[in-house]
Amino acid sequence: MAGGAHHHPQPRQYVSIAIVLAVLTAAEVALFYLEDGVDAIGQSLTVPALLILSALKFYLVVAMFMHLRFEKRLLSRFFTSGAILACGLYLITLAALGAVVLF
Amino acid sequence: MADLSHGSADAPAHHQLTGIDNRKLGMWVFLSSEFLFFGALINNYLLFKGRDFGPGTLYPVELYDIPFTSISSFVLLMSSLTMVLAHSALARGDQDQTKTWLFATALLGTIFVSGQFFEFGEFILHGLKLNINPAASAFYMLTGFHGLHVVLGVLMLLVLAFKSMRTGGLSEAEGLNVELVGLYWHFVDIIWIVIFVLVYLIQ
Numbered sequence: 001m002a003g004g005a006h007h008h009p010q011p012r013q014y015v016s017i018a019i020v021l022a023v024l025t026a027a028e029v030a031l032f033y034l035e036d037g038v039d040a041i042g043q044s045l046t047v048p049a050l051l052i053l054s055a056l057k058f059y060l061v062v063a064m065f066m067h068l069r070f071e072k073r074l075l076s077r078f079f080t081s082g083a084i085l086a087c088g089l090y091l092i093t094l095a096a097l098g099a100v101v102l103f
Numbered sequence: 104m105a106d107l108s109h110g111s112a113d114a115p116a117h118h119q120l121t122g123i124d125n126r127k128l129g130m131w132v133f134l135s136s137e138f139l140f141f142g143a144l145i146n147n148y149l150l151f152k153g154r155d156f157g158p159g160t161l162y163p164v165e166l167y168d169i170p171f172t173s174i175s176s177f178v179l180l181m182s183s184l185t186m187v188l189a190h191s192a193l194a195r196g197d198q199d200q201t202k203t204w205l206f207a208t209a210l211l212g213t214i215f216v217s218g219q220f221f222e223f224g225e226f227i228l229h230g231l232k233l234n235i236n237p238a239a240s241a242f243y244m245l246t247g248f249h250g251l252h253v254v255l256g257v258l259m260l261l262v263l264a265f266k267s268m269r270t271g272g273l274s275e276a277e278g279l280n281v282e283l284v285g286l287y288w289h290f291v292d293i294i295w296i297v298i299f300v301l302v303y304l305i306q
Binding site: 008010011015017018021022025028029031032033047050051053054057058061062064065071072074075079081082083085086087089090094097099100 | 121122123135136137142143146149150153169173176177183187191192194290297299300301
């Protein structure tokens with residue numbers, strides 16, 4: 001954790017982050033159950049909302065618990081390049097096989 | 104928090120051409136490659152989940168127990184908290200808390216895997232066998248491989264925790280091992296964050 005060891009969160013901050021993660025998970029589950037009770041427009045917003053909540057949780061764990069935010073940039077590059085490569089590759093595959101519509 | 108990635112004078116020397124311990128760099132590269140591994144399994148499931156495999160067949164989505172899986176997800180999420188608290192305690196030199204949080208993380212991981220075994224058992228009892236259709240196979244492959252990663256993580260945590268118990272504490276060199284196991288553990292958690300939404304909640 002070179003270059004920023006003293007910036008790491010304290011245990012109390014880790015607990016606060018965990019509470020945020022728990023609230024985001026509860027929001028995801030609530031969205032899942034609310035989907036049936038809303039109109040078509042509301043339903044069309046559920047999937048993007050779930051993806052955004054999941055991305056937020058993903059970011060919080062990687063940045064704060066894995067300390068990527070405090071690490072050298074090289075590690076972030078390795079990690080994000082793997083994630084972007086995987087997302088890009090599989091989105092193209094899913095689109096090519098007709099499972100998702102990109103455009 | 105102390106930096107556990109740089110060994111002390113009596114710790115084994117590791118090349119740091121990049122300014123980062125090679126073992127730590129290797130772990131990050133490994134985790135990066137794991138995106139492709141789990142990406143392929145998630146992709147496989149998404150391809151098959153919406154397909155029609157004929158009348159009378161059973162699909163995983165028909166058997167999901169969302170409240171149960173939500174609790175499992177919460178347990179795994181909280182295990183990431185206990186893991187980071189173990190790492191933080193070790194950086195402060197608090198060996199007792201390190202041991203406690205390592206055991207707590209292993210316990211939460213075991214609860215998660217037990218939940219997954221229970222879920223698989225319920226699904227099989229309802230007739231969702233591994234080879235009933237490609238959607239079921241893809242589901243078991245994805246969640247099964249994730250569960251296997253959790254089991255490996257629990258074993259690594261237990262090795263560290265018992266070593267800490269036996270020797271009365273982890274050395275600075277072993278501190279990096281806690282950090283590496285922690286990175287692996289958090290990665291398993293973020294993969295579940297994705298699986299929970301893409302497989303269970305977006306139906």
